[in-house]
Amino acid sequence: EANVQVVLRCRPLSVEEQKANVQSAVSCNDTKREVTVLNSLFKQADKTFTFDTVFGPKSQQRAIYDHAVAPIVDDVLEGYNCTVFAFGQTGTGKTYTMEGEMMQQVGELPTSAGVMPRAVRHIFDILEAQKADYSMKVTFLELYNEEITDLLASEDQSRFLEDRHKRPTLSLMEDGKGGSVIRGLEEIVVYSPGEIYSLLQHGSTRRRTADTALNMQSR
């Protein structure tokens, strides 16, 4: 099995887009794992691309997690290092897919919960079921314009938020064991999914890219 899997998800048209009668520029064939870019809308030849998995606009958050991410989290719990990341143009649904609705701290996950809250819940469920002794640490950083900032840095450093140019940046170093390490990154010990959701929410508000999202909403 390949070490890198590329999963493509197409979001549905928003209510605004539907009202404006815009046409979808892509069409998905989940079974054939194909996405066609409908250049014919612009009188050019359509182009079809094949991916490891394709999720069409009707696909639900849970299906994405169960099929594309849960096996990776199982691998992590077996001791492998894994990464899941979202890549795409602005407004294509990266945040929706990765975060979705995260507010709920206890009980059932909301249907709109994305990959991150589902992974957190999955990891805790497995560790609890194993009745194993475990400790868990969370780090949360932003890589923006090749600068690394610690989104969970202690309040002491958060005063730098007022002057973003002075915000301390961290360096990525080799750890001498073939891996990498970010020196000085805050590691917070957590005991429950709720604590992780709070950290994610707190850290998200400190992202520089959060500015753009806020600007969009305030327009």
Ligand SMILES: Nc1ncnc2c1ncn2[C@@H]1O[C@H](COP(=O)(O)OP(=O)(O)OP(=O)(O)O)[C@@H](O)[C@H]1O
């Ligand atoms: N699968 C989906 N179902 C319903 N709504 C969706 C879906 N994907 C995205 N959306 C909605 O589309 C809008 C844009 O999505 P989102 O903010 O996740 O994009 P993004 O790729 O993170 O953008 P940016 O790079 O600008 O942060 C949001 O209002 C989001 O709720």
